[in-house]
Amino acid sequence: MGSPGLHKARDKMADAGVDEVAIDTFAHYYRLLEHGETGMVPESTIDPVDMPSLADVEVDPDVAAEAIRHTAVIKLNGGLGTSMGMERAKSLLCVRRGLSFLDIIARQVLHLRKEHDATLPLMFMNSFRTSADTMAALARYEDLPVDGLPLEFLQNKEPKLLAADLMPVSYPKDPDLEWCPPGHGDVYTALRGTGLLDLLIERGFRHVFISNSDNLGAVPDPQVAGWFAASGAPFAIEAVRRTPSDRKGGHFARRKSDGRIVLRESAQTPKEDAEALADLDRHRYCSTNNLWFDLDAMKQALDVRQGILGLPLIKNTKHVDPGDPSTPEVIQVETAMGAAIEVFDGSALIEVGRDRFVPVKTTNDLLVLRSDVYQVGSDFVLDQVATDVPFIDLDSDYYKLVGEFDKRFPEGAPSLAKASSLRVVGDYTFGRDVQVVGDVALDSADAERVDQGAVLHGDADA
Structure with missing residues (x-):
């Protein structure tokens, strides 16, 4: 029945x-x-x-x-x-x-x-x-x-x-x-x-x-x-x-x-x-x-x-x-x-x-994929050119949604090829040709802008 x-x-x-x-x-x-x-x-x-x-x-x-x-x-x-x-x-x-x-x-x-x-x-x-x-x-x-x-x-x-x-x-x-x-x-x-x-x-x-x-x-x-x-x-x-x-x-x-x-x-x-x-x-x-x-x-x-x-x-x-x-x-x-x-x-x-195995489940993953960690060759296969894939942790209050994420990277992703990690707490907008080197942490209670051409090193802390 x-x-x-x-x-x-x-x-x-x-x-x-x-x-x-x-x-x-x-x-x-x-x-x-x-x-x-x-x-x-x-x-x-x-x-x-x-x-x-x-x-x-x-x-x-x-x-x-x-x-x-x-x-x-x-x-x-x-x-x-x-x-x-x-x-x-x-x-x-x-x-x-x-x-x-x-x-x-x-x-x-x-x-x-x-x-x-x-x-x-x-x-x-x-x-x-x-x-x-x-x-x-x-x-x-x-x-x-x-x-x-x-x-x-x-x-x-x-x-x-x-x-x-x-x-x-x-x-x-x-x-x-x-x-x-x-x-x-x-x-x-x-x-x-x-x-x-x-x-x-x-x-x-x-x-x-x-x-x-x-x-x-x-x-x-x-x-x-x-x-x-x-x-x-x-x-x-x-x-x-x-x-x-x-x-x-x-x-x-x-x-x-x-x-x-x-x-x-x-x-x-x-x-x-x-x-x-x-x-x-x-x-x-x-x-x-x-x-x-x-x-x-x-x-x-x-x-x-x-x-x-x-x-x-x-x-x-x-x-x-x-x-x-x-x-x-x-x-x-x-x-x-x-x-x-x-x-x-x-x-x-x-x-x-x-x-x-390069899944994109979050905007953290999307940032890595859009960066210079990977190249896309003539065969359209991803080629990892960075030694390691960096760990990314973007503030979910500002970066979780694709629309908000894109507003904060209007000139594209920063260079992450030499990055070990990037942690962002707060509302940061990134200019063109920004480079991240080593372990970088950004933290601010106010809206901030990372200037064009800036090189963020492991001791960066805004």
């Missing part, structure tokens, strides 16, 4: 035209919630994991070229950048020289196609909020679409559930807020539901590379493609060494009960295990969200599970209106696409350099 809440949720999704595969997947997780599933992964159930490094792997150039010619690329592009005050696709943000994330991604792929004589189709998993803007921005690249394959497919949506009784929430003031995305684990559901999984196999592709559109380091690199093809693994994730800034984030581990690799997110970590989560010597690797999978293996896994991959549940508790804590508390049922690593026998991990 099922519960009244699930019946209402299913009806609501069907009325909104949500794909049947996505509705069945949502129902699977709803039942887990009803039975008290929390998705938690206690420290006592896992061990640390080790892995090879790409730097130590030799890949035959012919194998690499063959692999990239049978690879399709998917970019997750459903985010609006709301945490930075944006109302459009975050990938429309300007990175440099008038080029957005989307521009650079498109040009990276077009360059690789020519260099390796590869079809290399590029597809974006958009949300209903990012689709129109994204497709309009990509229209200038007439050679980007591949005949017979879409340039985009849409992620699914699901109802937010009242935390009190798991009924789908009603919010007439803004009905859009009654819905939420199912997390990026939805990519597998969407690929199956749209028929794109079968279509790629029919067209002769063997592998898929998936990454976030806000990570310009995530290039479909032939060496990584060759390693994955040669490994014979059905599924793999690129990992990086965790740094102090990753202490609160997820990590890889090996489950004691069956020896499988798992990806434990911070939301899946019990409070009593917070110290172990933050232990960089114990859990040394985190995910880049750069994923590779074998198309036939993915199809088989979905077929035998009736379309439900069975990724671990992530129970995300928020408010109907995230910006208004007085609105009812709701549960968002989510999954992480990297968690699919535990579904497949023989899944693999590979350590890559930080040059393949």
